[in-house]
Amino acid sequence: MIYLDNNATTQLDRRVAEIMLEVWQSGPLNASSQHAAGRSARNRLDDAISQLGQLLGADVDSPGGDALTLTSGGTEANNLAICGIGDTALPLVVSAIEHPSVLQCAGNQAAGGRIVRVLPVDSNGVVVLDAAAELIARAMPRPSLVSVMAANNETGVIQPIEQLAAICNDAGVPLHVDATQSVGKLPVDFRKLGIAALTATAHKFHGPAGIGLLVVRSGIAVRPLLHGGEQQLGKRPGTEAVPLAVALALALRLAIESRDASSALMNACRDHLETTLRGEFPEIVIHGNGVPRLPGTSCISFPHAERQTMLMALDVAGICCSSGSACASGSSQPSHVLTAMGAPSPLVDTALRFGFSRLSTLQDSHQATVAISRCYGRLGQKKAVEKSP
Ligand SMILES: Cc1ncc(COP(=O)(O)O)c(C=O)c1O
Numbered sequence: 001m002i003y004l005d006n007n008a009t010t011q012l013d014r015r016v017a018e019i020m021l022e023v024w025q026s027g028p029l030n031a032s033s034q035h036a037a038g039r040s041a042r043n044r045l046d047d048a049i050s051q052l053g054q055l056l057g058a059d060v061d062s063p064g065g066d067a068l069t070l071t072s073g074g075t076e077a078n079n080l081a082i083c084g085i086g087d088t089a090l091p092l093v094v095s096a097i098e099h100p101s102v103l104q105c106a107g108n109q110a111a112g113g114r115i116v117r118v119l120p121v122d123s124n125g126v127v128v129l130d131a132a133a134e135l136i137a138r139a140m141p142r143p144s145l146v147s148v149m150a151a152n153n154e155t156g157v158i159q160p161i162e163q164l165a166a167i168c169n170d171a172g173v174p175l176h177v178d179a180t181q182s183v184g185k186l187p188v189d190f191r192k193l194g195i196a197a198l199t200a201t202a203h204k205f206h207g208p209a210g211i212g213l214l215v216v217r218s219g220i221a222v223r224p225l226l227h228g229g230e231q232q233l234g235k236r237p238g239t240e241a242v243p244l245a246v247a248l249a250l251a252l253r254l255a256i257e258s259r260d261a262s263s264a265l266m267n268a269c270r271d272h273l274e275t276t277l278r279g280e281f282p283e284i285v286i287h288g289n290g291v292p293r294l295p296g297t298s299c300i301s302f303p304h305a306e307r308q309t310m311l312m313a314l315d316v317a318g319i320c321c322s323s324g325s326a327c328a329s330g331s332s333q334p335s336h337v338l339t340a341m342g343a344p345s346p347l348v349d350t351a352l353r354f355g356f357s358r359l360s361t362l363q364d365s366h367q368a369t370v371a372i373s374r375c376y377g378r379l380g381q382k383k384a385v386e387k388s389p
Contacts, residue, residue: 006357057189074201086144096340156297184255207251211244262358266296269365296356304380
């Protein structure tokens with residue numbers, strides 16, 4: 001099997017699995033308990049949070065500094081940001097290509113009466129900055145929160161977060177960034193970016209599923225989603241999963257340490273796949289390939305093969321890829337991302353996503369390219385036969 005669905009989730013790094021097991025086996029771990037075992041759990045938890053802050057460029061160690069809240073993953077962190085930051089009586093601004101954990105949360109708020117404005121993207125899938133300036137800086141009433149992802153999960157297209165942060169800061173509006181796809185793959189410096197909040201999740205960079213985080217800049221209040229405990233300053237009550245927090249910190253450190261080499265490898269794998277397929281099938285469309293993308297992510301429309309049929313044919317051939325965002329896969333919902341980019345429906349209906357990771361090899365890319373080429377060649381031909389009189 002060749003696994004090319006690394007934007008959905010990644011293989012757990014062996015070293016991360018080992019540390020998790022070690023912490024789990026070290027004894028009972030409730031960081032709120034007032035005895036020696038509790039203090040030991042607290043030390044490990046505080047150490048993990050401090051490391052995460054340093055790795056992300058957030059100041060979580062100073063009193064009154066940035067707040068890092070551990071969550072169950074990116075979905076919860078996004079919900080916490082959208083529902084918990086800013087006055088919900090004032091408008092919310094999100095981009096059209098956000099993950100469903102942002103868009104559906106925004107939709108829920110719209111159903112409750114909040115004004116939600118949507119930032120358009122251009123044909124490459126990049127948020128249009130002029131529209132952003134219009135909706136953020138010049139809109140009245142001013143929005144109380146803007147949420148834009150750092151890089152898109154379907155196309156890998158990187159968003160102009162620095163420019164958006166400048167627009168938001170000039171207008172005095174907090175910017176939340178869902179950096180779920182980019183953390184561990186692109187450099188992140190929370191303080192330098194000047195953003196209000198950032199979401200990340202461990203399973204996108206070879207950590208375990210079930211843990212993520214929301215960093216919030218010092219001075220910005222967050223209303224909790226959950227109630228019933230004082231853990232994490234009441235912002236996310238519930239006994240903290242110390243082994244998962246330690247694993248998250250190690251996974252992020254490993255990802256950052258190997259980032260340059262991993263990016264080069266992932267890009268080489270992607271470039272081989274895209275260049276070879278394009279050479280063989282000039283009609284394929286590679287979405288967002290004219291603008292900066294995440295290393296190793298490729299979203300390709302194969303105009304002569306419906307995406308679900310192609311996905312299944314590739315699965316039979318031992319290639320794991322995706323026909324949309326992980327949460328939408330299995331369903332036949334057309335991609336809201338490609339639709340927002342203005343892609344015509346024949347391209348939306350035939351798009352597949354391939355994602356390499358630092359554990360991928362050039363051999364994987366080569367074998368996958370051969371398999372994709374065979375499947376598409378066969379399905380494309382079949383369609384031509386079916387269509388012939
Ligand atoms: C951009 C983006 N945001 C949020 C999420 C949700 O993260 P999690 O699976 O940790 O809840 C994902 C997962 O696919 C994602 O790609």
